Amino acid sequence: MSFPERAGLDPGLDNGGYCPCCRSETRFLVDQAWLRDHYICTRCRSIPRQRHLQTVLDARFSGWEALRIHESSPSSDFIGRFAENYTCSQLIPGVAGGEFRDGVRCEDVEKLTFPDESIDLFITQDVLEHVFDPRGAIKEIHRVLRPGGAHIFTTPKHPGLIQTVQRARLSNAGTVEPLLEAQYHDSPIGDGRALVTYDYGHDFESLLSTWAGASVVTVNTVDRSRGLDAEFNEVFVIAKPLHYPHHSSQKLINRLQGSIDTRDRRIAALQDAVTELRESTSWRVTAPLRATTNRVRSLRKRPS
Ligand SMILES: [Zn+2]
Structure with missing residues (x-):
């Protein structure tokens, strides 16, 4: 059911509650018919996917604030403000991996420069739908995770789409080749927009399991008292096994x-x-x- 239909049934989208991003009692409001970007905390302006990821950290990784955390392409400091060993990076055109520009570290999730098993929690929020080689990115993330660590992330998984669709690819010469009509999301860097390369479908978790060599936990929490309700609401968790049974x-x-x-x-x-x-x-x-x-x-x- 789409949001306008739901709103017709239940217009209660001005509610009080607890925000996991600013860790405060707050009021959640929605002003447009797209909860994912507009159901905001009036204190910290967080949106549902940010609150959901923070909720998953709090519920499943108690004490996460002390762990070695890396976040790729963050759009806020909601995680960094609580974490003691937090680093982040952006993909900056023209800057080599591991190098800094204006104090920002450059990293390409498909070719990370971190040593093996050097990170406890790797976080990506709405990044995987913009990479050209998601398989390579997942493998890289799991290379740098320590055994027992986890990749925790959001990315749109399209309801009703049976099979994942590639929207754009990179040619051998490095130019972008659209396979479908180009779609963009807002981006904190570059020209402010990021090309969508994949629409993930029902097969997403199976693909992820194969790429990571580990099972995926899909978390879908609807709890308006914590501002958790949105389209594309899933948070995915892939823990790196302590040892591979096979x-x-x-x-x-x-x-x-x-x-x-x-x-x-x-x-x-x-x-x-x-x-x-x-x-x-x-x-x-x-x-x-x-x-x-x-x-x-x-x-x-x-x-x-
Ligand atoms: Zn808040």
């Missing part, structure tokens, strides 16, 4: 394979010995022959 299973498989090989080699060696002994006529071989034959029998009976 790695340890592969090790176990290799070990079992090795022991089977060893067992086969031992049986073959014993069989050779038996053949040699059988060819002998000396009474001195009778006892060892019996012992060896028994040993082969017991090895064959042992479960592999």
Whole structure:
């Protein structure tokens, strides 16, 4: 149901409550028929996705304020103002990754310059719909996350869109090639607008799981007492596993394979010995022959 229809049923969009962004009692107001950008906190001007992300941090990452946090392309200081180890970056055309311009660090989420496993929480708000290689971006983010860390983010997931659609791509020469009519969102840098490269659909979480090698938790909270209600309301959380289960299973498989090989080699060696002994006529071989034959029998009976 679209917002105007909902508003007709429930016009209660001037409500008091608690804002997780300014951590204060406040009043939430909406003045236009698009909650995602216009359902604001009258104290800090935060919008629903910012409050929702902050709510997910508070609810699921208690003590997050002390963690090493990096936020890519922030549009506010709502997270930075509470975090002790917070860094942020923007993608600045003409500036190399890791370099600064006017005190702002440049980073491309598709080619981060941070060392492996150096960040506890990586935050992106409405960034992934603007990258040309979301798979590369997710892989990079998970490279720099420490095991047990998490990528927490918002991006529009389109209801009713079964399959993700690419809207624009980069040619080999580095020029932007539109695949569909160009769409832009507001951006805090450059000419103030950012091209939409992907419309994510119903398959979004499956794609994310494949790219990250980890499951995705999709959080959708509707709670107007915290100013949480909007179109495209999801906050996604991908925790980096402490260890990848398939790695340890592969090790176990290799070990079992090795022991089977060893067992086969031992049986073959014993069989050779038996053949040699059988060819002998000396009474001195009778006892060892019996012992060896028994040993082969017991090895064959042992479960592999
Ligand atoms: Zn507020």
